[in-house]
Amino acid sequence: MRGRPLLLACAGLLGAALGVSGCFTERQNESAKLYATHCANCHGARGEGLQRLIPPLARADYLVKNRARLACVLRKGLTGPVVVNGVEFNQVMPAADAHLTDSQITNLLNFIQTSWGNQGEVLTIREVEAQLEGCGVIPDGH
Amino acid sequence: MNVSFLRCALSVSLLALSGAALLPACSPTDKTPADAAEQLPFIGEREVKPRADGGPADTVYATIPDFRLTNQDGQVITNQTFAGKVYVTDFFFATCPSICPKMQSELLRVYTKFKGDPRVLFLSHTIDPAHDSIPVLRDYAQRLGIPDASRWHFATASHDTIFALARTYMTAAQVDKGVAGGFAHSGAFALVDPQRRIRGVYDGMNPLEVQRLLDDLPVLLREVEREQKAAK
Numbered sequence: 138m139r140g141r142p143l144l145l146a147c148a149g150l151l152g153a154a155l156g157v158s159g160c161f162t163e164r165q166n167e168s169a170k171l172y173a174t175h176c177a178n179c180h181g182a183r184g185e186g187l188q189r190l191i192p193p194l195a196r197a198d199y200l201v202k203n204r205a206r207l208a209c210v211l212r213k214g215l216t217g218p219v220v221v222n223g224v225e226f227n228q229v230m231p232a233a234d235a236h237l238t239d240s241q242i243t244n245l246l247n248f249i250q251t252s253w254g255n256q257g258e259v260l261t262i263r264e265v266e267a268q269l270e271g272c273g274v275i276p277d278g279h
Numbered sequence: 280m281n282v283s284f285l286r287c288a289l290s291v292s293l294l295a296l297s298g299a300a301l302l303p304a305c306s307p308t309d310k311t312p313a314d315a316a317e318q319l320p321f322i323g324e325r326e327v328k329p330r331a332d333g334g335p336a337d338t339v340y341a342t343i344p345d346f347r348l349t350n351q352d353g354q355v356i357t358n359q360t361f362a363g364k365v366y367v368t369d370f371f372f373a374t375c376p377s378i379c380p381k382m383q384s385e386l387l388r389v390y391t392k393f394k395g396d397p398r399v400l401f402l403s404h405t406i407d408p409a410h411d412s413i414p415v416l417r418d419y420a421q422r423l424g425i426p427d428a429s430r431w432h433f434a435t436a437s438h439d440t441i442f443a444l445a446r447t448y449m450t451a452a453q454v455d456k457g458v459a460g461g462f463a464h465s466g467a468f469a470l471v472d473p474q475r476r477i478r479g480v481y482d483g484m485n486p487l488e489v490q491r492l493l494d495d496l497p498v499l500l501r502e503v504e505r506e507q508k509a510a511k
Binding site (some may be wrong): 176178179181187188189190191228229230231 | 381
């Protein structure tokens with residue numbers, strides 16, 4: 138009778154020791170996970186891009202110059218040439234469409250705005266929603 | 280209570296200890312370059328052919344069939360282009376939004392490492408020949424930092440030719456309108472020896488697998504060197 142609760146306590150302690158870091162970082166890492174899932178294959182694990190094929194996100198002037206339409210870039214994608222840090226890129230960026238919710242787009246943008254040396258101004262979900270409402274008319278290059 | 284707590288703490292620390300003890304097993308074992316007999320496996324089907332004179336049977340390994348492709352410089356390339364060389368191959372397409380950039384950046388890592396070694400060539404096949412014309416392939420290659428086709432060919436052929444080749448190189452590729460970009464394919468790299476035999480298949484999306492390729496290449500090059508010496 139006495140052994141069982143202690144055994145449970147023991148297991149609990151063990152579990153706490155193993156799981157404690159996981160519990161606390163779960164939410165915090167959500168945006169990093171979104172980035173890893175949806176962006177990193179092309180833009181690189183550290184936003185470094187790929188040569189002249191895929192533009193970098195780290196320290197990219199494009200993010201500063203186009204802050205007002207970044208949410209639309211994620212939702213609608215991009216086609217045609219873009220210039221980032223003085224280099225011309227011309228690849229299709231697929232549209233996230235319904236794959237990402239407004240709040241996920243906000244999370245993702247703020248992760249990008251504050252990672253790898255970026256010091257962009259973060260966006261509120263209201264700002265993102267307002268941007269997304271105007272996306273329907275964005276030229277898609279066709 | 281105290282005793283039990285101690286036992287509990289002990290078991291936790293024992294667990295931690297055993298974890299630490301296991302760690303060395305996780306790190307890759309050091310390869311000894313001196314081991315000249317080290318050899319890569321042969322991948323794919325093999326056939327055992329009995330000899331007419333009753334001697335020991337010959338094992339015949341699967342080989343890459345004859346092919347004829349066109350590269351980003353508009354030159355025709357065939358198996359002869361790769362004669363006496365080892366080469367690494369993959370399948371991609373220029374507008375691929377999913378795995379290709381990652382895969383090609385990993386292959387670029389291998390290319391960069393063996394840039395100075397003319398015994399190693401690279402061959403990327405487009406699985407979207409309808410879109411990836413020669414100018415598109417040339418633009419893609421140059422944007423990736425590959426100035427010409429002397430070491431890394433970006434090649435095209437008819438849809439059927441490419442997809443049949445993909446199978447022989449152990450790469451799964453198929454048209455799939457349901458995935459981003461319109462093609463489903465695996466990011467496999469195949470390592471081919473001068474006798475057209477596949478000596479390794481690696482997941483090009485996994486940096487650890489690509490490291491295995493980086494480790495395997497010198498092993499294969501040493502084998503080729505031994506054979507070329509023996510043939511002289």
